[in-house]
Amino acid sequence: MANASAVAYVYKGVDAKGNKVEGEISGNNPALVKAQLRRQGIIANRVQKKPKPLFGGSKKIKPADIALFTRQMATMMKAGVPLVQSFEIVADGLDKPGVKELIMKIREDVASGTAFAEALRKHPLYFDDLFCNLVASGEQSGSLETMLDRIATYKEKTESLKAKIKKAMTYPIAVIIVAIVVTAILLIKVVPQFASTFQNFGADLPAFTLFVVNLSEWMQANWFYALLTLIITIGGTLEVKKRNKKVAQFFDRLSLKIPIIGQITYNSIAARFGRTLSTTFAAGVPLIEALKSVAGATGNCIYEEATLKIRDSVSTGVPLNVAMRQTGLYPTMLIQMAAIGEESGALDEMLSKAADFYEEAVDNMVDNLTTLLEPMIMAVLGVLVGGLMVAMYLPIFNLGNVIG
Numbered sequence: 164m165a166n167a168s169a170v171a172y173v174y175k176g177v178d179a180k181g182n183k184v185e186g187e188i189s190g191n192n193p194a195l196v197k198a199q200l201r202r203q204g205i206i207a208n209r210v211q212k213k214p215k216p217l218f219g220g221s222k223k224i225k226p227a228d229i230a231l232f233t234r235q236m237a238t239m240m241k242a243g244v245p246l247v248q249s250f251e252i253v254a255d256g257l258d259k260p261g262v263k264e265l266i267m268k269i270r271e272d273v274a275s276g277t278a279f280a281e282a283l284r285k286h287p288l289y290f291d292d293l294f295c296n297l298v299a300s301g302e303q304s305g306s307l308e309t310m311l312d313r314i315a316t317y318k319e320k321t322e323s324l325k326a327k328i329k330k331a332m333t334y335p336i337a338v339i340i341v342a343i344v345v346t347a348i349l350l351i352k353v354v355p356q357f358a359s360t361f362q363n364f365g366a367d368l369p370a371f372t373l374f375v376v377n378l379s380e381w382m383q384a385n386w387f388y389a390l391l392t393l394i395i396t397i398g399g400t401l402e403v404k405k406r407n408k409k410v411a412q413f414f415d416r417l418s419l420k421i422p423i424i425g426q427i428t429y430n431s432i433a434a435r436f437g438r439t440l441s442t443t444f445a446a447g448v449p450l451i452e453a454l455k456s457v458a459g460a461t462g463n464c465i466y467e468e469a470t471l472k473i474r475d476s477v478s479t480g481v482p483l484n485v486a487m488r489q490t491g492l493y494p495t496m497l498i499q500m501a502a503i504g505e506e507s508g509a510l511d512e513m514l515s516k517a518a519d520f521y522e523e524a525v526d527n528m529v530d531n532l533t534t535l536l537e538p539m540i541m542a543v544l545g546v547l548v549g550g551l552m553v554a555m556y557l558p559i560f561n562l563g564n565v566i567g
Contacts, residue, residue, distance in 0.1 A: 171288055172196045176207035182275060186268060186285045187213060203284060226325075228262045229289055230318035237315045240308035247274050265289065278302060293439070293456040297446050310446060317442040321460075324431055324438075324522055331427050331529045338540050342547055349551050351386060354379035357555040368558055375554040408464065415464045423532055430524045432466050433497050437518030445511035451478050466492060483510070496520070 174196065175185040184205055190196035193210045200207045232253060239249035250270035254263045265286060272282035280299035283290040294314060301310025358376045361368060368376065382389070404411050419425045439460040443453035454474035458467045469490040476486035484502035487493045497517050504513030 171213040172210050173213045174200060174205075174207045174210045176200065176205050176209070178206075178277075179204040180276075184272075184285070187288055188285070189288050203281070205285075224259070224261050224265060224289055226318070227322050228259060229294075230315065230322050232257075232262065232266065233311055233318055234315035237308060237311035240311060246279065246307075279307070291459075293443065293460070296448065296456075297443070300446050300448065304447065313442055313446060317438060320438055320518070320522065321435065324434055324525060327522075327525050327529045328427065328431050331424060331525075331532055334533060334536050335424070338536060338543060341540070342543050345544060346547050346551070347382065347386065349548065350375075350379045350382040354551065354555065355383065361558055369554075372554045372557050375551060412464045418463070419465070423528070423535075427525055427528045427532070428463070429494070430521045430528065432461050432463055433494050434518045434521035434525060435460050435462060436466070436470070436493070437497060437500075437514040437521065441511045441514035441518060444514070450483065469493075494521075 171187055171189055172193065173185070173187055175183070178184050188196055188199065190199060196210050197207045200210075235253045235256070236249055239252060240246065244252065247270060250266055250273070254266040254270070257263045257266070269279075269282045269286070272285065273279055278299070279302055280295050283295045283298060297310055297314050298307070301307040304310075354375060358379065361372070361376070404414055418428050421428075436457055439457045440453055443456050444450060448456070451474055454470055454477065458470035458474070461467050461470060469492050472490060473483070473486040476489065477483055481489075482502075482505055484498050484505060487498045487501060497514075500513040500517040501510065504510035507513070
């Protein structure tokens with residue numbers, strides 16, 4: 164996995180043939196970036212942090228854009244279009260300037276004699292080691308179009324799974340944000356109108372009403388500080404999670420224990436494990452090396468460590484399914500499919516089927532979660548808004564009873 168503190172750098176220099184090159188690369192500091200470029204045969208004349216555009220600049224290149232690029236390249240090559248010409252056709256059909264520029268840089272490198280995989284390695288922000296290694300394997304075996312098709316399928320499945328997870332996580336967060344915003348507006352804008360009326364009653368307010376009025380006064384005086392504290396807390400927590408392994412482990416472990424969300428996360432990890440290992444193994448990557456790629460693709464610190472333990476066990480001669488069972492973390496079905504695959508010599512096929520099963524399970528659970536949360540949203544908002552309204556009208560009801 165890439166270092167969490169790595170940032171984007173832009174560089175200019177010359178390659179081994181003396182050709183001028185420029186591009187982007189991620190690293191921790193300029194010295195390490197130059198060393199990384201030297202290993203790629205590039206002597207960097209200038210390395211500096213990539214400047215951030217003042218008003219957003221061109222649209223960011225997303226993993227989904229890379230998946231689309233891979234699929235289009237696979238289609239072009241299967242149709243018999245030469246590699247360099249394929250880049251031009253794909254670039255001409257894209258709307259995003261950033262993606263088009265990236266493809267044309269790769270095209271220039273390939274046209275000058277650089278291997279496709281090596282051209283991709285110059286852009287590690289968009290093409291990870293797994294992607295580059297699979298392309299290199301395809302080039303060496305003479306089956307680049309087949310390999311690109313496999314990579315495209317892998318990227319599409321991975322992005323589809325990420326979208327489902329994001330959908331599952333976004334819905335509860337949206338409920339919480341809406342509830343907080345509605346409550347804050349009522350406390351800051353609506354409750355003070357009632358509070359000014361209550362001052363003329365000359366009677367003691369009910370405890371519930373008094374609590375709401377005091378909370379409203381506090382919110383009016385401190386809403387900015389409360390909002391700032393909330394933003395700093397969330398931002399600080401996310402930053403600490405990136406930099407501190409123990410904190411990351413705590414949150415990753417917690418994510419597996421949250422009702423419903425935890426099961427979705429568990430199934431998604433199983434799907435990513437099966438999909439990544441199936442793709443790499445089918446591409447001819449040795450199992451031990453493939454497991455290293457799988458570890459980085461799990462998306463969870465707990466399972467990343469478990470996968471590395473599996474790799475260590477497999478390297479000593481332990482069967483994959485036995486090593487998986489020893490961790491006590493992976494689902495029984497995935498382990499059994501791995502065992503059948505090892506016995507039948509069709510490990511990639513069995514793991515692919517297992518990945519399909521768990522991806523479908525995630526899809527169904529996300530749909531169920533969405534259906535379950537819709538009435539919950541109404542209930543939460545109803546309790547908050549209704550509770551505040553009851554608190555405001557209680558003194559009026561009490562006054563009516565006194566007069567009666």
